Amino acid sequence: xxxxxxxxxxxxxxxxxxxxxxxxxxxxxxxxxxxxxxxxxxxxxxxxxxxxxxxxxxxxxxxxxxxxxxxxxxxxxxxxxxxxxxxxxxxxxxxxxxxxxxxxxxxxxxxxxxxxxxxxxxxxxxxxxxxxxxxxxxxxxxxxxxxxxxxxxxxxxxx
Numbered sequence: 001x002x003x004x005x006x007x008x009x010x011x012x013x014x015x016x017x018x019x020x021x022x023x024x025x026x027x028x029x030x031x032x033x034x035x036x037x038x039x040x041x042x043x044x045x046x047x048x049x050x051x052x053x054x055x056x057x058x059x060x061x062x063x064x065x066x067x068x069x070x071x072x073x074x075x076x077x078x079x080x081x082x083x084x085x086x087x088x089x090x091x092x093x094x095x096x097x098x099x100x101x102x103x104x105x106x107x108x109x110x111x112x113x114x115x116x117x118x119x120x121x122x123x124x125x126x127x128x129x130x131x132x133x134x135x136x137x138x139x140x141x142x143x144x145x146x147x148x149x150x151x152x153x154x155x156x157x158x159x
Contacts, residue, residue, distance in 0.1 A: 001073060005066035012063040025060060029053045083108040084147060086116065089136040091152040100126030102152065104135055109147075 013023045031050065037043050086107040093100050102124040107116045124132040129152075140148040 001066070001069055005069055008063045008066040009070060012067060027053070027056060027060065082111040084111060085109075085143060085145075086147045086149065087136065087139050087143070088149045089132060089152060090150075091154070093154075102126070102129060102132035104132055104139070106139075 010019065013020050015023065029049070032042070032046060034043070034046075037046065086109055088103075088105050088107070090103045090105070091100060092103060104122045104124070106119045106121075108119060109116045122135070124135075133152075136148070136150065140146060
């Protein structure tokens with residue numbers, strides 16, 4: 001990505017004058033039909049307004065083109081970056097209905113950044129604890145070398 005594209009992206013992802021992770025584009029224009037205008041001053045103002053909007057749209061097109069380039073680069077990175085597979089079984093008590101659930105989740109962790117992305121999640125009610133453990137063990141057995149983490153102990157807040 002060029003320096004110019006980086007600047008365009010910084011301008012696109014601004015919120016209240018500060019860098020942001022998200023942005024929203026809204027482009028509006030209010031114009032009067034030319035046949036309805038009867039004063040030359042009004043025509044001049046409408047023309048200036050149209051010119052400003054064209055300028056703004058051209059800038060947004062450049063910014064969105066830079067955004068598409070950054071998306072392509074990120075896609076390429078995600079497809080080629082080395083990852084580490086992880087499977088986790090976790091016990092959790094829901095504080096609303098006081099029921100216990102087991103969550104069997106698979107993740108991939110990017111080796112460079114350590115960021116984890118969840119790939120799948122299977123939920124088991126507390127009565128199916130044995131099935132959750134069997135599925136966890138079967139998954140770890142069928143995927144040798146996977147990092148397997150299990151946390152099914154009661155929390156200190158549970159009685």
